[in-house]
Amino acid sequence: MAQILMDNDGVLKARGCISNLDHIPMLCGISDVPGKQIKIECCQTSFCNNATFPFIIPSGMTDGNYGTGRVILIYVVPILVVVAVAGLVVLLLRRSYNRRIRQYAAAVAASAITPNYYRDELRVTAAGDSTLREIFNDSITSGSGSGLPLLIQRTLAKQIWLAEVIGKGRYGEVWCGVWQGEKVAVKIFFSRDEASWARETEIYSTVLLRHENILGFYGSDMTSRGSCTQLWLVTHYHPRGSLYDHLNAHTLDHTELITIALSTINGLLHLHTEIFGTQGKPAIAHRDIKSKNILVKLNGACVIADFGLAVMHTQKTGEINISNNPRVGTKRYMSPEVLNEMMNMSVFESFRKVDIYALGLVLWEVCRRCVSNGLVDEYTPPFHDVVPNDPSFDDMKKVVCVDQYRPMIPNRWTSDPVLTGMSKIIRECWHQNPNVRLTALRVKKSLMKLAQEESKNKLDLEY
Known part of the structure; x- marks a missing residue:
């Protein structure tokens, strides 16, 4: 048995079906629902009510208390606000990204670095307006060891842009790189010299090692290029060599x-x-x-x-x-x-x-x-x-x-x-x-x- 719900003015509100036959006499025999400004009409032919689901319209829905304006205010406006805020956030993130790219390009140009060695997975990630030295100094408190926190160290290889080779030796190579818009030295060890890399990392991480006449240390990382493992040691860069x-x-x-x-x-x-x-x-x-x-x-x-x-x-x-x-x-x-x-x-x-x-x-x-x-x-x-x-x-x-x-x-x-x-x-x-x-x-x-x-x-x- 199908049913149609209408208000007192004959305006269609919903359609549906009565699944329990015992309810037919009770529902189809009522022309008006007390406290609800609706009435129910029933039909028996197939799809006579277009097979929609019924709902009860609360009293006062059509008397102005829950008018069209209020429905829009309650349901539509919050959705629009959420969409607007999301759009604003995306716009701000995009502008911030473009600003960082411009800053990085300016830093590279000012440093006269011509990147001739680039890895697809390497990117420079800026940290607000802080300089690299500020990050380094702020991350080390009295009584601490040398270098950045380990969590940052483990991502160094993905944040540094290697620019040019500035030294070679039996251990490997030293590159000048750019990180956070500043130059750093990246000592890349051959895999066969892993013991030296591990020892340097251990020594540089020693508590209270930091000193103005000891090479400043940012961190170490292990990465790969193709099938070769690279062992990185990232330190301060001194252009005089x-x-x-x-x-x-x-x-x-x-x-x-x-x-x-x-x-x-x-x-x-x-x-x-x-x-x-x-x-x-x-x-x-x-x-x-x-x-x-x-x-x-x-x-x-x-x-x-x-x-x-x-x-x-x-x-x-x-x-x-x-x-x-x-x-x-x-x-x-x-x-x-x-x-x-x-x-x-x-x-x-x-x-x-x-x-x-x-x-x-x-x-x-x-x-x-x-x-x-x-x-x-x-x-x-x-x-x-x-x-x-x-x-x-x-x-x-x-x-x-x-x-x-x-x-x-x-x-x-x-x-x-x-x-x-x-x-x-x-x-x-x-x-x-x-x-x-x-x-x-x-x-x-x-x-x-x-x-x-x-x-x-x-x-x-x-x-």
């Missing part, structure tokens, strides 16, 4: 010489020093100090980099944490006790003495490029006159251990007070006997005294 590059291209005055020497020993002293407390830092020995592992900042100061061979030590436990890394240090900078295999590996102080020996050679390289009385020497690596360009272990052992040879100190240094003072420090750093070598703190004090004397001499000359 390594100290080795800087010395090859520039000569130095006394101020620049002392700045390089003091900043380098400051970084090494921070590494060698153990900081006690619940948020302390273990003592760290670098084990591969050389001019190529020291970077020059724009202000002329230096930072120490490359911790793939570093060793950690904590006095409380007495443990010496040596990574399981097959890589060895640079032979040209190896100390006598390392070359003749007489080093006591169970005493951490032995590792500090190895660093000081190599530091002496680096200071010699720096002093040669200092102009004195109008004279300066061409850049040459230590032992250039007695060993090949890529010396073997045996080559260095004969020169350093058997012959006990050290790089020549030029005669012109004796007429320059700064270079004379530096030569004394250098000789005590590379002494054959490790126990005679200076500590990092002693080297720093000697250099500070030399700097004070140089400043005093400058003032005397001015007046």
Whole structure:
């Protein structure tokens, strides 16, 4: 049995069917529903009511209380508001995206970077108006380790645009990249050198490692390109490059010489020093100090980099944490006790003495490029006159251990007070006997005294 619902004015409200036959007499016999301004009419032919479902129209639906305007206000307006808000959000997101793209393009143009290496999955994601340095500084609180939070580190490879290769070595390559609109250095290790990548990540993540003369660290990530696994280490970018590059291209005055020497020993002293407390830092020995592992900042100061061979030590436990890394240090900078295999590996102080020996050679390289009385020497690596360009272990052992040879100190240094003072420090750093070598703190004090004397001499000359 079909039924049709109409109001008192004969206006059709709904159609439907009566499924229960027992309800037919009760519903079809009522011409008016008390309290409801509708009436029900029934028909028996097929589809006579167009097969719609019935509903009861509340009293007052047609008396103005629930008129057309109110129905629109209750049901239609909220839908329109939601649609409008959604459209506005999409528009704002689109504008923000376009603004970030324009900022990135401007940053690339300002940095004179021509991207010649691009991966489809790499994108730069801006973080509001914050600069990369602000993000880095804000993410590290007192007592924290170095680098960004691990969650951010694990997505670094997808946010960095690699632009150009700025260095190559046995470990892999160093790229200049752009992240958050700023330049960063990306050291990409070969998969076979995973131990060095893991060790550097571990050292850079050490609590309280951050220091103005230690290379700043953002994070590390593991990604893939094609079928090759890439191990990334993301650090601060220093356009002047390594100290080795800087010395090859520039000569130095006394101020620049002392700045390089003091900043380098400051970084090494921070590494060698153990900081006690619940948020302390273990003592760290670098084990591969050389001019190529020291970077020059724009202000002329230096930072120490490359911790793939570093060793950690904590006095409380007495443990010496040596990574399981097959890589060895640079032979040209190896100390006598390392070359003749007489080093006591169970005493951490032995590792500090190895660093000081190599530091002496680096200071010699720096002093040669200092102009004195109008004279300066061409850049040459230590032992250039007695060993090949890529010396073997045996080559260095004969020169350093058997012959006990050290790089020549030029005669012109004796007429320059700064270079004379530096030569004394250098000789005590590379002494054959490790126990005679200076500590990092002693080297720093000697250099500070030399700097004070140089400043005093400058003032005397001015007046």
